[in-house]
Amino acid sequence: MKSKSPNFRFYALLSLIILLNLAIGLAGGYYIRDQQLFSINQNNYPLLEQAYELLLDHGYYPLPDQKKVEYGMIRGLLQAYNDPYTTFVEPPQHELQSQQLRGKFGGIGARIERDSQNNYRLYPFADSPARREGLLDGDILIEVDKVKITTETTQDDVLSLLRGEKGTSVQLVIFREEEQREYSFQIVREEIPIPSVTWNTLPEDERVGLIQVNLMSSTTPDEIQKAIEDLIVKGADHFILDLRNNGGGLVDTGVKIAELFLPADKPILTQTYRDKPPQTIQTSKDGPFTEIPLVIFTNNSTASAAEITAGALKAQQRARLVGTPTFGKYTIQLVFDLKDGSSLHVTAAEWEIPGLEPPIRDHGVLPDDWIENETPDNLNNRYLQAALQAFNLNTNP
Incomplete structure (x- = not known):
């Protein structure tokens, strides 16, 4: 029988919640009374610790990776907090939201659309970095900076890979149906406005x-x-x-x-x-x-x-x-x-x-x-x- 001693991997998963409290305290601490700050340690969550240990010891299926567990814990915390506007946003969506609110982003200047086979096709804007480097309407995107793009890749993930700081470069591999061959492009991102x-x-x-x-x-x-x-x-x-x-x-x-x-x-x-x-x-x-x-x-x-x-x-x-x-x-x-x-x-x-x-x-x-x-x-x-x-x-x- 496995030991039921505290599992240090479990406590590592609590670190993100600690960081959340620290981030809020540092960024807006003058709105929080010191005596009301919540102290997190291993004794705060005995039921969660017990559930985690039971899954680890007896679960038929493997536990998700640490990030998925951390994200799930944050979402559970917010569900208990019960405010519809206090939300957790994962990295790709957060970056896209930030770009929208800034009204601009660093990118290659191309629209992406899925075709009937769920492939991502590129449609470069006029006088954009993508157009100047030779990308054509309808080119199928198959790789961005060595990350494979499949029909399962989300649009937010594709946009997040294509966008980045102005002046940085991104490597694309596309498939051109008319020629039945692949092409590789190195494109320097430029500032692309998002008109509101x-x-x-x-x-x-x-x-x-x-x-x-x-x-x-x-x-x-x-x-x-x-x-x-x-x-x-x-x-x-x-x-x-x-x-x-x-x-x-x-x-x-x-x-x-x-x-x-x-x-x-x-x-x-x-x-x-x-x-x-x-x-x-x-x-x-x-x-x-x-x-x-x-x-x-x-x-x-x-x-x-x-x-x-x-x-x-x-x-x-x-x-x-x-x-x-x-x-x-x-x-x-x-x-x-x-x-x-x-x-x-x-x-x-x-x-x-x-x-x-x-x-x-x-x-x-x-x-x-x-x-x-x-x-x-x-x-x-x-x-x-x-x-x-x-x-x-x-x-x-």
Whole structure:
């Protein structure tokens, strides 16, 4: 019979939880009272230790590798913590999320798509490093830096391998079907922007500029300013900010977008961290677009930082909201990088919009003009007609 003495491999698995507590304490320790810090040692988890030992001694199947066990322990901890917005993100997904929020990444400049056989095919952008080095549309990716790419490889893993720091190189092996042969390429990564904003004038009325905002990244406020300036040149003098299906992003971005349209000394956001008094953020100067007529589109998938923009501009009667109530996410997450490239997203604060009635926590941000459920073909037209009516422009029935 095997000994039931403490297994040191088990305690090694607890090290990551210790590191999590240390990371949170170091990065935001002034929010945590010293006497409340949780001390982890071998006596804290007798049931977990016993279960691990039983699996090790009697389990028919081998235990997963240490990283899988560590990840499982973190997920179990968060499940017990019971906050849907405190989450653990593995390395590939964390890197992709970080790139999206930065609004750019180091890459080869190619789109990847799966074909009917689940192979990954590359489609280089015009004037991209991939195109200049000779990659062609439809080349099948079979290896990145000596890592084999198979039909089982996830898209996040492929993107993570292709992307990296600007100026670094990546080696690709592709298969070209037309020639039935493989080629190898050494490509130096360049900075590739990830646009979060698209814009155009309305075909129905070119006096109206439509700005679609897909994500609240660090580059989004500048992109919106560029969009408005371009649309003004094209003759637009009324503007729609389309925040439908915008799941949010950086809190600062939601604030900065609101600042574009508000005069000085207007409150935007009040945030409350644990053991800290509420702090209100307000505009410090007049924004560049304080006078332009503005409508904002929202729906139930408008969330987080996008709700900050919509709510602040509604509260200050600076924009008219058209659509359905927003999602209603009024918490702030701090992101802590872990040593293996994964991350822990921790709910650390709540926010509210001064002057917004009813408060966002009750029903989300409510629209001024409600768009009832319609068939998908007619839904967008209903939004546009409501915007034109809000602007008092001529509309078609």
